[in-house]
Amino acid sequence: MALKKVKGNIERMFDKNLTDLVRGIRNNKENEAKYISQCMEDIKQELRQDNLSVKSNAIAKLTYLQMLGYDISWAGFNIIEVMSSSKFTLKRIGYLAASQSFHCDSELLMLTTNMIRKELNSQNQYEAGLALTSLSCYISMDLARDLSNDILTLLSSTKPYIRKKAVLMMYKVFLKYPEALRPAFPKLKEKLEDPDPGVQSAAVNVVCELARKNPKNYLSLAPVFFKLMTTSTNNWMLIKIIKLFSHFTMVEPQLGRKLTLPLVNTVARLGKKLIEPLTNLIHSTSAMSLLYECINTVIAVLISISSGMPNHAASIQLCVQKLRILIEDSDQNLKYLGLLAMSKILKTHPKSVQAHKDLILQCLEDKDESIRLRALDLLYGMVSIVCHDVKCHILGSGDSAINVIISVQVSKKNLMEIVKKLMVHMDKAEGTIYRDELLSKIILICSQNNYQFITNFEWYVTVLVELAQMEFGSKQGHVIGAQLMDVCIRVQAIRPFAVCEMAQLLDVYSSTSQFTIMQEVLYAAAWLCGEFAAELKQPEQTLRSMLKYKSLPQHIESVFIHNVVKLLAHVMRGYELEGKYDEVVGLCDDISAKLHESLKSGELEVQERSSTSLVIVNIVKEEIGKVKRGDADKIMDCDDPVEKRDGDETVAADLLALFGGELNPVAPKAQKKVPLPEGLDLDAWINEPPEDSDSESDHEVMDNLFVKSDKLDYGRSERYQPEPTEEELRKSREARKYEQQNNPHYLKGSDGDKIINEGTNVDVIPVAEIDLSVPLKVAGQKRSDKYLNMNASRKKMKKKNKKKKHK
Numbered sequence: 001m002a003l004k005k006v007k008g009n010i011e012r013m014f015d016k017n018l019t020d021l022v023r024g025i026r027n028n029k030e031n032e033a034k035y036i037s038q039c040m041e042d043i044k045q046e047l048r049q050d051n052l053s054v055k056s057n058a059i060a061k062l063t064y065l066q067m068l069g070y071d072i073s074w075a076g077f078n079i080i081e082v083m084s085s086s087k088f089t090l091k092r093i094g095y096l097a098a099s100q101s102f103h104c105d106s107e108l109l110m111l112t113t114n115m116i117r118k119e120l121n122s123q124n125q126y127e128a129g130l131a132l133t134s135l136s137c138y139i140s141m142d143l144a145r146d147l148s149n150d151i152l153t154l155l156s157s158t159k160p161y162i163r164k165k166a167v168l169m170m171y172k173v174f175l176k177y178p179e180a181l182r183p184a185f186p187k188l189k190e191k192l193e194d195p196d197p198g199v200q201s202a203a204v205n206v207v208c209e210l211a212r213k214n215p216k217n218y219l220s221l222a223p224v225f226f227k228l229m230t231t232s233t234n235n236w237m238l239i240k241i242i243k244l245f246s247h248f249t250m251v252e253p254q255l256g257r258k259l260t261l262p263l264v265n266t267v268a269r270l271g272k273k274l275i276e277p278l279t280n281l282i283h284s285t286s287a288m289s290l291l292y293e294c295i296n297t298v299i300a301v302l303i304s305i306s307s308g309m310p311n312h313a314a315s316i317q318l319c320v321q322k323l324r325i326l327i328e329d330s331d332q333n334l335k336y337l338g339l340l341a342m343s344k345i346l347k348t349h350p351k352s353v354q355a356h357k358d359l360i361l362q363c364l365e366d367k368d369e370s371i372r373l374r375a376l377d378l379l380y381g382m383v384s385i386v387c388h389d390v391k392c393h394i395l396g397s398g399d400s401a402i403n404v405i406i407s408v409q410v411s412k413k414n415l416m417e418i419v420k421k422l423m424v425h426m427d428k429a430e431g432t433i434y435r436d437e438l439l440s441k442i443i444l445i446c447s448q449n450n451y452q453f454i455t456n457f458e459w460y461v462t463v464l465v466e467l468a469q470m471e472f473g474s475k476q477g478h479v480i481g482a483q484l485m486d487v488c489i490r491v492q493a494i495r496p497f498a499v500c501e502m503a504q505l506l507d508v509y510s511s512t513s514q515f516t517i518m519q520e521v522l523y524a525a526a527w528l529c530g531e532f533a534a535e536l537k538q539p540e541q542t543l544r545s546m547l548k549y550k551s552l553p554q555h556i557e558s559v560f561i562h563n564v565v566k567l568l569a570h571v572m573r574g575y576e577l578e579g580k581y582d583e584v585v586g587l588c589d590d591i592s593a594k595l596h597e598s599l600k601s602g603e604l605e606v607q608e609r610s611s612t613s614l615v616i617v618n619i620v621k622e623e624i625g626k627v628k629r630g631d632a633d634k635i636m637d638c639d640d641p642v643e644k645r646d647g648d649e650t651v652a653a654d655l656l657a658l659f660g661g662e663l664n665p666v667a668p669k670a671q672k673k674v675p676l677p678e679g680l681d682l683d684a685w686i687n688e689p690p691e692d693s694d695s696e697s698d699h700e701v702m703d704n705l706f707v708k709s710d711k712l713d714y715g716r717s718e719r720y721q722p723e724p725t726e727e728e729l730r731k732s733r734e735a736r737k738y739e740q741q742n743n744p745h746y747l748k749g750s751d752g753d754k755i756i757n758e759g760t761n762v763d764v765i766p767v768a769e770i771d772l773s774v775p776l777k778v779a780g781q782k783r784s785d786k787y788l789n790m791n792a793s794r795k796k797m798k799k800k801n802k803k804k805k806h807k
Contacts, residue, residue: 018064058078063100125161129165201234242278242296271301326341335368342360343378439479461498482524503541503542519552526560530564588624
């Protein structure tokens with residue numbers, strides 16, 4: 001026997017330990033896989049030996065290999081064998097390997113139940129702690145059910161080391177076996193007042209994690225946590241408790257009506273009691289993380305008790321001042337958190353945040369794009385929530401920044417100046433996301449309240465076109481396109497100018513790269529040029545620009561193809577009246593050549609639009625050929641010149657009829673005013689019901705299948721309303737005009753619109769040439785700036801007139 005032990009010890013002298021394995025892997029980087037496979041074979045040989053020390057050495061090496069990504073699940077039985085060792089040094093290796101390789105679905109866990117229970121009841125606190133630590137990594141529902149009582153017993157241990165680990169382990173047990181929460185709750189509550197600070201912190205952590213999912217069940221612990229918050233000096237535990245109180249304040253109003261009277265009073269007083277200790281912590285603490293959590297909770301508390309505690313301006317002011325310290329800190333994370341908390345205060349106390357606008361504006365120049373975005377959101381919130389005015393001017397002579405001062409109400413006088421400075425800032429800004437956000441904020445400021453502050457829509461269309469031509473890969477093209485279409489459709493007086501701008505956009509797109517213009521804006525440009533083609537000065541040039549479209553998304557290319565046919569009809573009309581049929585045929589050939597290319601597209605919508613438009617163009621060519629031959633016959637048969645064709649008898653007129661009509665808005669209740677046609681019975685069966693019905697209940701079920709029972713007789717009660725008389729129409733028209741005049745959000749037309757609405761001929765209106773003192777184009781200046789200069793000159797004239805009247 002002694003000889004066998006000596007032989008085993010001699011063999012162990014030549015075994016590779018963990019250090020040798022690590023050294024060998026580093027020395028064999030070129031053939032690492034080959035070396036590890038050789039080591040695996042040696043480890044398997046070691047696991048076959050009876051010596052437990054040799055097996056533990058092999059398990060230690062397998063644990064390291066598992067960290068490198070190798071599978072060691074095949075050694076599960078050997079790991080359990082090492083876990084059951086009587087020596088703590090070997091046992092620790094086994095439990096470490098188990099915590100890394102086992103999981104809650106491992107089939108071998110059923111073999112570990114009694115062994116772990118034995119370790120939990122051990123007199124050695126480190127063995128029990130080792131079992132608890134390892135068990136938390138792979139506990140299953142069966143283990144949680146079987147060992148919950150043993151772990152619960154450890155909560156009453158005399159050793160703080162065991163109590164702390166048992167408290168933390170109970171959280172894992174609750175997740176796998178929720179039924180253990182109710183019997184364990186009293187002891188868990190006792191641990192909140194444990195004399196050992198480690199056990200106390202562990203209990204606070206467990207309760208806070210449980211309350212984060214359902215805070216209502218733990219509201220009764222508010223007095224205990226309040227005591228801990230006012231007596232503890234542990235910053236980490238204070239942060240947990242303050243976060244818990246922020247959850248409590250959210251459920252107080254909902255829970256107060258369901259609780260008993262004493263607890264209701266506690267809940268009602270909780271918010272008011274929290275203000276003083278939180279304010280003291282804000283004043284005294286130097287930990288930024290604790291300061292931020294205190295401010296967050298104060299905001300939540302003040303929102304929840306705002307009706308019962310009106311005089312809380314001092315607390316808000318204190319929070320804002322402390323947040324200024326966070327924003328001024330050099331740490332980018334603290335700066336971001338400070339801006340985030342400022343945005344929360346802005347929703348309820350905008351004036352307090354407005355006092356620190358200079359600091360927020362400085363954040364627009366920060367190198368971090370996320371901080372610039374947060375500052376931009378905060379500035380826009382000041383404009384949109386409080387409806388304050390934004391006066392913009394550039395600080396300094398360099399490329400430093402934009403300074404937005406929020407002082408008075410937004411008005412029609414300074415909107416152009418605001419947008420100009422924001423666009424200058426956007427040209428100098430860096431970061432695509434930040435510039436996209438700034439672009440969207442410019443559009444939101446201009447379009448708020450149905451364009452309430454826009455006095456010159458030509459200026460707004462020019463701004464949108466300039467934004468569309470900014471080359472920075474913006475993803476806001478659909479927003480600009482929607483604004484262009486909305487303004488052009490709703491404001492009739494702006495259509496000629498807007499359509500000309502869209503035609504210029506298409507010319508620029510066809511002559512340069514497609515990436516110089518946002519693609520989504522091309523959707524609006526093509527649609528507007530086709531829908532309002534009568535407003536184009538050179539429709540043929542616009543048509544040829546649209547025919548040069550390149551590879552575009554499906555929905556945009558489809559719009560191009562559809563509106564090419566619209567423009568063809570308008571161009572044809574002029575050529576037909578002048579008898580230029582060859583030009584029409586040539587134009588149709590060019591369109592057909594382009595449509596044949598689109599027929600090869602992989603998009604179904606593009607193929608369908610192309611084939612339909614191609615058929616229409618071929619029909620137009622045939623009809624033009626017939627008309628051309630007919631006119632030629634007339635010239636040969638008659639000496640007189642060909643009479644000028646009527647515009648209504650041309651082929652273009654028939655083509656225009658396909659797109660004729662205007663889509664007007666329809667009221668929701670307009671269908672009720674449509675009279676019921678004679679001979680139509682809405683209550684009659686479309687198809688006769690089947691005769692072989694089982695019972696009346698089946699009819700009732702089928703009748704109520706898609707329509708509620710109380711709405712089944714709507715056809716009998718509301719058939720139709722009679723046609724209104726002339727007197728009723730006149731009264732409704734007057735009421736509508738009165739409502740429009742008193743509605744500040746309604747877009748009122750100009751004098752020219754009134755003339756058009758009264759039915760007079762538009763051609764009779766005299767057109768006067770206006771000599772503008774401002775040049776149309778200035779080198780190095782944007783086109784939208786001329787409207788700003790016009791406003792400035794008008795203001796000067798008004799001031800001079802006021803001075804003359806005063807004298």
